[in-house]
Amino acid sequence: MRDSAGGGSAWKIAADLPDPELPVVTIADLGILRDVTEDDQGRVHVTITPTYSGCPAMQTITDDLVATLTAAGYQSVDVEYVLSPAWTTDWMTEEARAKLAAYGVAPPGPASGPVPLALSVRCPQCGSSDTRESSRFGSTACKSLWVCRSCREPFDHFKAI
Amino acid sequence: MTTPVTPAGFVLGLADDALVSAQRMGWWISRAPELEEDLALANIGLDQLGQARALLTYAGELEGTGRTEDDLAYLRDDRDFRNVWLVERPQTDFGVTIARLLVFATWQSELYAALASSADLTLAGVAGKAVKEVAYHVDHARLWTLRLGDGTEESHRRMQDALDAEWPYVEELFVADPDAPIDPATLRDAVLGRVGEVVAAATLTVPEVAPSVGGGRRGLHTEHLGHLLAGMQHLHRSHPGVTW
Numbered sequence: 286m287r288d289s290a291g292g293g294s295a296w297k298i299a300a301d302l303p304d305p306e307l308p309v310v311t312i313a314d315l316g317i318l319r320d321v322t323e324d325d326q327g328r329v330h331v332t333i334t335p336t337y338s339g340c341p342a343m344q345t346i347t348d349d350l351v352a353t354l355t356a357a358g359y360q361s362v363d364v365e366y367v368l369s370p371a372w373t374t375d376w377m378t379e380e381a382r383a384k385l386a387a388y389g390v391a392p393p394g395p396a397s398g399p400v401p402l403a404l405s406v407r408c409p410q411c412g413s414s415d416t417r418e419s420s421r422f423g424s425t426a427c428k429s430l431w432v433c434r435s436c437r438e439p440f441d442h443f444k445a446i
Numbered sequence: 447m448t449t450p451v452t453p454a455g456f457v458l459g460l461a462d463d464a465l466v467s468a469q470r471m472g473w474w475i476s477r478a479p480e481l482e483e484d485l486a487l488a489n490i491g492l493d494q495l496g497q498a499r500a501l502l503t504y505a506g507e508l509e510g511t512g513r514t515e516d517d518l519a520y521l522r523d524d525r526d527f528r529n530v531w532l533v534e535r536p537q538t539d540f541g542v543t544i545a546r547l548l549v550f551a552t553w554q555s556e557l558y559a560a561l562a563s564s565a566d567l568t569l570a571g572v573a574g575k576a577v578k579e580v581a582y583h584v585d586h587a588r589l590w591t592l593r594l595g596d597g598t599e600e601s602h603r604r605m606q607d608a609l610d611a612e613w614p615y616v617e618e619l620f621v622a623d624p625d626a627p628i629d630p631a632t633l634r635d636a637v638l639g640r641v642g643e644v645v646a647a648a649t650l651t652v653p654e655v656a657p658s659v660g661g662g663r664r665g666l667h668t669e670h671l672g673h674l675l676a677g678m679q680h681l682h683r684s685h686p687g688v689t690w
Contacts, residue, residue, distance in 0.1 A: 338575055339496025368500065369571035371578060420482035421586060422489040430482065446578050 295329045296321040298357050305345040306425055309388040312346060316376025319367060327360035334372045336446075337426040374445045385409075385443060391431065393445040406442050408433035418442075452566045454508035455528060456626040458518070459663055460557070461501030462529035465519060466671070467550060468494035469678050470537060479540055486586055487543070493579040500572045520682035524671045530662045532615040534671040541601075541608030544590045548644060549612060551583035553619045553630075553637045560628040569627060588644050595648025602649065609645065610653045617657035 299321050300313035312318045312333065320332040331350050335343050347364045354362045374393035382392035391406045405414040413435035420430040421444075428441045471491025478484035502515040532550060537543045558580060561573035594605040616638075622631040645652050661667070681688065 335496070335575075337493055337496060337579060338500060338572075339492040339494070341492070367571070368575045369567070371571075371575040373578075420486060421582065422482070422486035424485070426489050426492055430485075444582075446582075 295323040295331075295354060295357075295359060298354055299331055299350055302346070302349055302353060305342045305349070307385065307388070307390065309384045310381045314378050314381035314384065316372060316378075317346065323359070327358065329354050329359045329362045331362065331364045332367055333364060334367050336372050338368075340426055372446075374443065377443075389440060390428065391440060391442040393443045396445040406431055408436060408438070409440055410438045411436040416440075452508060452569060452627055453623075453625050454505050455663075456623055457501055457505040457508060457569065459528040459530075461498050461505055461518070462527045463533055463550070464494040464501060464554075465498035466527070466529045466674065467533040468492070468498060469674055470533060470543075473537065474543065490547070490583050490586065493576075493583070497572065497576045497579075504568050504572070516682065520679045524667050524675055525665045527667065527671060527675075528663055528665065529671075530615065530618045531658060531660055531668055532612065532618060534662070534668060534674060535615070536670055538611070539604060539608055541594060541604045542611055544587055544594065545605070545608035545612045547583060548587035548591055549616055549619070549637075549641055551580050551587055552640050553633065555580045555584050556633045556636050556640075557628060557630065560633070564627040566627050584640075591644050591648045591650070595645070595650040605648065606650050609650060610655065613653040613655050614658040615660075618660035618662060621660065621663055623663075 299318055300311060302312050302318075304310050304312055304315055304317070307315075315336070317333050317336065318331070319334050321329065323329045331354075333343070333346060333350075343366065350364050351362045373396050375396050377393065385392045386407075386409045389409045391409050394406075406416050406418075407414050408416050408431075411433060413433055415434040416431050417434065418429060419432050419439065423430040423441055427443055427446075429444050430439060431442045432439050468491040471487050471494065474487040474491075475484060478487055498519070499515050502518045506513040506515065506518055532546060537546070555577060558573040558577035561569050562577055564570050564573070591605065594601040596602070597605075619637070620631050620634040623629055642652050
């Protein structure tokens with residue numbers, strides 16, 4: 286075993302992979318990428334965790350990891366799903382939160398309590414905190430739908446979980 | 447010291463509850479009263495489907511026959527399903543969907559919370575993830591129950607009718623299973639307490655009705671499950687091994 290999380294070149298390649306549904310952030314930014322190990326024979330073992338049990342992006346992420354690492358010259362790539370410890374939006378990096386906001390998706394607050402109450406979600410378009418939730422379930426499992434009362438624009442909010 | 451082995455039948459029951467409920471949720475896609483609700487019920491179904499996939503895979507491992515999640519979802523007949531009757535019956539009204547979700551998600555919430563600290567680490571992993579998703583389902587059902595129950599005369603009447611229609615099927619969720627890591631019978635007070643609070647706050651009444659015969663955990667089902675499975679399994683059975 287040569288490298289593990291944070292060190293090796295396989296980690297760097299995997300960590301740069303964009304999320305298929307939110308391409309401005311990487312799977313490492315989101316905390317989906319948990320571990321990468323590679324051995325001297327060029328075999329890579331990647332561990333990822335889903336944001337939600339039914340997240341349909343997991344298959345695409347797996348395919349992307351295998352394709353990207355294979356193209357980088359690794360001989361074999363296997364991808365393992367782990368559920369524990371359960372993914373939380375608290376694993377999202379500060380950089381990822383800033384990138385999401387710039388992309389028009391309000392980043393999550395701290396994941397506290399069973400259904401975290403976002404007291405004020407700032408509109409990613411105009412910066413106003415005069416916003417309201419229009420639907421707790423949005424275009425993907427991880428997002429809710431909000432409307433800004435100041436600029437009248439609807440926007441996505443990454444739900445704290 | 448030996449670690450007690452979780453019975454495959456218990457895991458299969460939880461998996462089938464989630465799978466059949468997910469299929470019923472999917473029925474609402476394009477039919478929900480508003481676009482936001484269409485998304486909400488589809489997302490709730492998607493969470494349940496994700497839970498079902500992990501649980502079916504584990505049930506296949508526990509029974510040791512090499513059956514995969516797809517084998518179990520698509521290649522069993524109704525008599526081999528172990529879900530409760532609550533989730534398999536058609537949803538005749540939006541109120542029925544909400545009443546059923548309120549009961550089912552609250553039950554899942556209590557069960558998953560207990561399983562999350564079980565000695566069975568696989569089940570604890572699935573449950574630890576699912577419990578956070580289900581919290582959103584409970585809250586969604588709670589908000590609609592309040593809005594409809596404490597809404598207009600018409601919405602109040604239909605929400606009460608929905609509770610009356612679903613209530614006979616509630617008891618089956620608490621059928622004792624002493625070999626399970628968490629005996630569902632022990633969850634009864636907590637689940638009914640939480641549901642009862644929401645029902646009262648919505649100016650509705652907890653129905654007093656005799657429980658249905660039940661039998662889903664033993665493979666005895668209503669006529670509706672066969673129809674649901676015909677729709678769900680048709681593609682896979684007609685085109686074995688088909689992929690996207």
